[in-house]
Amino acid sequence: MIRLKNILTLLVICLGTMAYGQSWTGQAYQFYRANDFESAQVAIDSAITTIERHDPQTWQLRGIIYRSITAGDSLCNRQIALESFVYAREIDKEGVYTDKINQYISNTLIRYYNNAVQLLVEDKNFDRSIEFYELYKEKYTSLLDPAHDFDQRDIEYYTALGAEYQNKSEIVPQADKNDLRIKSINACQKVLAIDSMDFQANFNSGIAYYNMGVDYIVAPDPEISIEELVLNTKRAEEAFLKAIPYLKRCELIQPDHMDTKVALMGCYYGLNNDEKYLKYQTDLDKINLPKYLKRYETHPTDEDNIKEIVRIYTYTMPNENEAEKYRNILYDLRMKE
């Protein structure tokens, strides 16, 4: 009886020391709470070499500790963290911790997404960003939810990616612009495959093609050969024609979106389609004429502004007297130069 009592006492002491942190897992936890991740790592790696390795909580803690280590290869540590959480879930036969572990996994996986966003928006390292985004999705489906619906995430990510490519295309040398615009369009295509009426993806695609068309005309060396010029007008035509369906869809979605109207107007102008060009130009001129006239009052020597006023009074809102008046003003200004 005394022997049995001793055994029971020993067991209680043992359990007590484990519960109060004298086990490797307990020690690791104490280090972790003190933000001493290096010591926590040593302790938890010791724990999994002992009988404690059969405890799902040990593996959960290992995941948490590895996830917190910022020194060294953080991606490698993140991978170890994920493997630890997954193993914790495996040995948690009763499923006691499943929800909690899945939450840990989810919170760890989101870091791949955050990396993708940071690489995209801050570092502008697009290729690496795409790698991380794909990695995020791949791991999410393999570790957490094979049937997860990424549509909303894809729309957000690829819309932003398309816009970033587009923005970069505006600041790189001419020779590199179209490559980036094509990448922008490809990113938008991924969005449109999910939602063909997504405004932003349609708009960004339309603008990419429109800008491409404009650059075929604007960008060439002034001493261009006639063969190249003929080819460029053909290329510009193709680009403007490709832009229109996307922009028309934008117009359906947001009929009053001003940049869409300007881009459509530019496409039809470039395509020498006066009927459609004038429709958009007239609509815009009705809005803009008061602004131009007001600007003339404050900036009477702004030649571009006066040219716009003359154009409006000549073509879209004809008023020959006014047109002649501003024509004279413009010529007088030029004579003074």
Added chain:
Amino acid sequence: MTFSLTRLSAETNQMKDTRSMVKALYIYTFATLVEWPPDRRSGDFIIGVYGFGGLDVYDELKSRYSEKYIGSQEIVIQNFRNKNDINPKSHILFVASEKSKEIVVLSKSMQQNNTLLVAESEGSLKTGACVNFIVVGNQQKYEVNKRNANKHNLVISSKLTDLAAKVVQ
């Protein structure tokens, strides 16, 4: 914590006057593909633009070609508001559409100065223009009247006629 992606939008190029740019580029190539008589191959190479409607073409030409050369001749771009202002020494005269009715007269008066008359109105080849801008489908193209050019003692290269939408022999 999830980092959020704002839905960045692309920026539109401001509406560019692509038509005037194309015309300006073509006018330059005409200058390189037409042969002027020997006595017009020295001094400045004058490209004139006649009419307010050609102001954008003039601005494009000026920004792209001022101080550049055709052979050894420096390009000078000029804009003429009235017929009396037109520089008779112009090698090329681009006539804006609102002045197209004057091409008949201009053709005669500029003939002796070997001026390449370039127009942008339907039927201008018949009234005396050597080259006329036309729209074919969605594209800016040009047509050539070799006979009118010959009257002005100008030789138009085969490259220019080969790529023309129409050639009047």
